[in-house]
Amino acid sequence: MGFSIDTTGAATPAHTRSTARGIDLRVIAVATIGNALEWFDFTVFTFFAAVIAKQFFPSENPTAALLATWTTFGVGFLTRPLGGILLGNYADRHGRKAALLITIFVMALGVAVITLAPTYAQIGLAAPVLMLVGRFLQGFSAGGEVGSATAFLVEHAPVERRGVYGSFQMIAQACAMLLGATVSVAITQMLTPDQISAFGWRIPFAIGLLIVPVGLYVRSRLDESPVFSDARHETRAKRSPFLESLVSHWRQVLAGFGLTVYGTIGTYLFYYYMPSYATRSLGVSFQSAVIASLCAALAYIVGTLASGRISDAVGRKKPMVASALISLIVAYPLFRLVSAVPTLPVLIFVQCCLMLSLGLFQGAYCAFVCELFPARVRATSLAIGYNFAVMIFGGFAGAIATLLIGWTGDKLSVVYYGLFGAAVGLITLLFLKDRSRQPLL
Structure with a gap:
């Protein structure tokens, strides 16, 4: 059972056939640098969420302030x-x-607003408004970044290496997570709590701004995607890519949505929410929570790169199905373990297991989703499914997890959200065909 795009009468462009050329690091840098900036900022935002809550959302109830920040x-x-x-x-x-080029410029504006925004004590209600403006600009840019960058990356890849090329989009995210966590650890070690509240939390965002000039330069120097260039010359769009995505490719858009549900819930729950969960619900120190996240990012990189290579050898579905099944089986026991034994070694073990399993899914994800769509609508169709799933299930994951614990009084209630995501991903995969060895259109 499954569906795929219509390939009737389609030619096979020369650049989509198997080639012997190696990995083009320039293409990978161009496609991933904006995504890396996005995830670096998201990482440090989550690590300093409690500090930001005090600076921009003062409240007598610490839980209410943290919920406002999330x-x-x-x-x-x-x-x-x-x-x-x-x-x-x-x-x-x-x-x-x-x-x-547009996405990285808009993203820079959002980061700059967050970096320079005065606090509530300085300008009152305008402070949280500025924080919202910065996050809106970041969100708008990130929404356009994922479809364009992923299409650019996979369309440059030889047919037998699309999984590896696509995996670097997720590896870039993991490296950004790792760098963000490293910077967070360094700041907590070098500065006092008062210094962190006064200015220290802004330092990582300022570091992120340094990536922007590099990103603008490298993106202005590389050629357009060969798949897109061929498609633009061979076909003329009869309607806008957005309308065509909804009318002719809605099934594939829904498939991309379903696959993203698991990836985004897993990422935000197993990685981004864990430092807050470990410190507030388990009583683990902030420094220990960050160290565990560093280790988890490394495990995620290993799993993601392995998945990209495996998917090129045996197909995309096998590592992705394995990942969803593993999460469904081990997520609850692992959360129960760390809840019963909330020590640093156990937290590292639990988070690394969860992120290694998630990496097996994410490494094949980008190539798999790109292979669902033709070039003339690929960036739009991918972005629709991905961004609606991330908006609904990822962006508010921290708030949902906080509310689940508050409503139930059960520290383990957050794991059910992760199990839901894994189930959605697995069910979606059952309805899809694997096109890993077929040419991109």
């Missing part, structure tokens, strides 16, 4: 679908390269 984090995801539709449509009409 909601602000999630609100930025509301603009992701809009950015995905507008910038994805632009990428499918005018090219991936042009869209990628």
Whole structure:
């Protein structure tokens, strides 16, 4: 059972056939640098969520302030679908390269607003408003980034290496997580709590801004995707990519949505929410929670790269199905273990197991989703499914997890959210065909 795009009468472009060339690091750098900036900022935001809560959302109830901060984090995801539709449509009409230059510029504006925003004590209610503006700009840019960058990356890959190329999009995320966690550890070790509250939390965001000039330079120097160039010359769009995505490719868009549900819930719950969960619900120190996250990011990188290589050898579905099944089996016992024994070694073990399993899914994800769509709508269609799933299930994952614990009084209630995501991913995979050895269209 399954479905795939219509390939009737389609030619096989020369650049999609098997080749012997190695991995083009320039392509990987261009496609992943914006995504890396996005996830670096998201990582440090989550690690300093409690500090930001005090600076921008003062409240007599610490839980209410933290919930307001997580909601602000999630609100930025509301603009992701809009950015995905507008910038994805632009990428499918005018090219991936042009869209990628826009996304990194807008993202820089969002990061700058967050970095420089005065606190509530300085300007009152305007402070949380500025924080919201920064997150909205970040969300809009990130929404357009994922479709354009992923299409650009996979379309440059030889047919037998699309999984490996696509995996670098997720590896870049993991490296950004690792760098963000490393910077967070360094700041907590070098500065006092008062210094962190006063200015220390802004340092990581300022570091992120340094990536922008590099990103603009490398993205302006590389050629357009060969698959997109061929498609633009061979076909002329009869309707906008957005409308065609909804009318002709809605099944594939729903498939991308379903696959993203597991990936995004797993990422935000198993990695981003864990430091807050470990410190507030389990009583683990902040430094220990960050160290565990460093180890988890390394495990995620290993799993993701392995998955990309495996998917090129045996197909995309096998590692992705294995990942979902493993999560369904081990997630609850692992959460129960760390709840019963909340020590640093156990937290490292639990988080590494969860992220290693998730990496097996994510490493094959980018190539798998790109292979669902033709080039003329690829960036838009991918962005629609991805961004709506991330908006609904990822952006508010921290707030949902906090509410689940508050409503039930059960520290283990958050794991059911992760099990739901794994189940959705597994069911979606059962209805899809594997196109890993077929040419991109």
